Amino acid sequence: MAEAETTLIPAPRARVQAMKEYHPPLGSRDALRLDFNENTLACSPKVREALAQISTGQLTRYPEREPVEALVAAHLGLEAAQVALTNGVDEAIHVLFETFLEAGDELLLPVPTYTMYEVYASATDASVVAVLAADDLQFPFERLLAAITPRTKVIAIANPNSPSGSAATRAQLIEIAARAHYAVILVDEAYFHFHGETVIDLVGEVPNLVVARTFSKAYGLAGLRLGLLAGSVDLMRWVRRVLSPYSVNSLALACLPTALEDTAYIDWYVGEVLEARGEFEAALGAAKLRHWPSRANFILVDVGAQHAEFVRLMRSSGVLVRDRSSDPGCLGCVRITIGTREQMRNAVVALNDTMAALRSKGQAQ
Numbered sequence: 001m002a003e004a005e006t007t008l009i010p011a012p013r014a015r016v017q018a019m020k021e022y023h024p025p026l027g028s029r030d031a032l033r034l035d036f037n038e039n040t041l042a043c044s045p046k047v048r049e050a051l052a053q054i055s056t057g058q059l060t061r062y063p064e065r066e067p068v069e070a071l072v073a074a075h076l077g078l079e080a081a082q083v084a085l086t087n088g089v090d091e092a093i094h095v096l097f098e099t100f101l102e103a104g105d106e107l108l109l110p111v112p113t114y115t116m117y118e119v120y121a122s123a124t125d126a127s128v129v130a131v132l133a134a135d136d137l138q139f140p141f142e143r144l145l146a147a148i149t150p151r152t153k154v155i156a157i158a159n160p161n162s163p164s165g166s167a168a169t170r171a172q173l174i175e176i177a178a179r180a181h182y183a184v185i186l187v188d189e190a191y192f193h194f195h196g197e198t199v200i201d202l203v204g205e206v207p208n209l210v211v212a213r214t215f216s217k218a219y220g221l222a223g224l225r226l227g228l229l230a231g232s233v234d235l236m237r238w239v240r241r242v243l244s245p246y247s248v249n250s251l252a253l254a255c256l257p258t259a260l261e262d263t264a265y266i267d268w269y270v271g272e273v274l275e276a277r278g279e280f281e282a283a284l285g286a287a288k289l290r291h292w293p294s295r296a297n298f299i300l301v302d303v304g305a306q307h308a309e310f311v312r313l314m315r316s317s318g319v320l321v322r323d324r325s326s327d328p329g330c331l332g333c334v335r336i337t338i339g340t341r342e343q344m345r346n347a348v349v350a351l352n353d354t355m356a357a358l359r360s361k362g363q364a365q
């Protein structure tokens with residue numbers, strides 16, 4: 001209807017009009033998925049069984065999150081009132097920013113980092129203050145401290161960070177929380193299982209600390225959309241005002257207890273990824289490709305000016321990787337998720353073929 005297209009619609013808020021569109025490349029992914037840092041294999045077979053047991057009765061009812069929240073809290077050594085389940089960490093970030101950021105506030109972000117912090121911040125009336133890492137892409141601790149102002153309201157730190165794979169230390173995080181004691185410190189531990197270090201034990205003790213975790217990575221449940229936010233009771237009380245009581249669905253809630261119980265599966269998968277990461281780093285070294293040491297299930301690799309062609313050639317060899325060249329400080333870089341040893345051996349074959357093709361093309365030019 002041509003008429004409908006010319007009809008005036010109400011204008012969205014000015015901040016929404018200024019937002020950039022963000023379309024992660026989620027289409028046509030029937031290949032080796034080394035592009036989104038997911039589990040590249042499967043969730044625990046026990047979780048699969050739990051999914052199969054779901055009754056139609058469970059589906060007709062609205063999901064009841066409290067009992068599962070209490071169980072997760074106990075698993076983490078926390079009180080139920082300190083933990084909120086969310087529809088992925090993405091909802092946790094969204095809700096946290098909606099709860100705390102208003103006009104005049106600053107969100108402090110070490111960059112490069114996870115894209116959604118900036119996306120959700122740009123929908124609020126706060127401003128983003130980005131602190132660029134040096135060439136080594138290590139956590140810019142001193143620079144971040146220097147950027148704290150009385151307006152700093154939230155500091156979001158992915159630990160380990162993406163796409164660099166570098167991590168802040170516990171002592172650094174504690175110092176940041178003390179210096180910016182009037183701000184919320186979000187420590188996003190999406191990749192916790194591959195790193196093995198956490199500050200979740202400080203929840204409650206450090207009153208302005210909030211820790212996020214996800215079931216999208218090691219647990220292999222990205223499709224269920226399940227994450228959590230843990231913080232002091234006073235802080236979480238406000239978060240719960242904004243959080244939908246319905247946002248975590250019944251399928252996710254039904255699977256969660258089994259996912260937590262089957263620690264053997266997580267231990268196995270993480271062990272496999274860490275072995276594969278070591279082998280893959282050696283292969284990158286042999287291919288003379290600059291890369292950054294990673295504490296997570298991915299590695300950032302500098303493939304140079306032909307990064308887009310690299311991604312295309314890898315895809316034509318059946319391996320999906322993510323172009324991160326437009327991230328701050330990441331010119332020419334791609335991020336490669338680490339899967340199992342067998343998958344990564346296949347990835348190395350594709351990588352070596354791709355580099356040979358790019359190098360011969362370069363010489364021909």
Ligand code: PMP
Pocket residue numbers: 036037087088089090091114158161162188190213214215216222226227
């Ligand atoms: N935080 C970080 C640092 C991430 O890299 C990602 C996933 N790419 C997320 C959060 C999103 O997690 P979820 O799937 O739970 O929304």
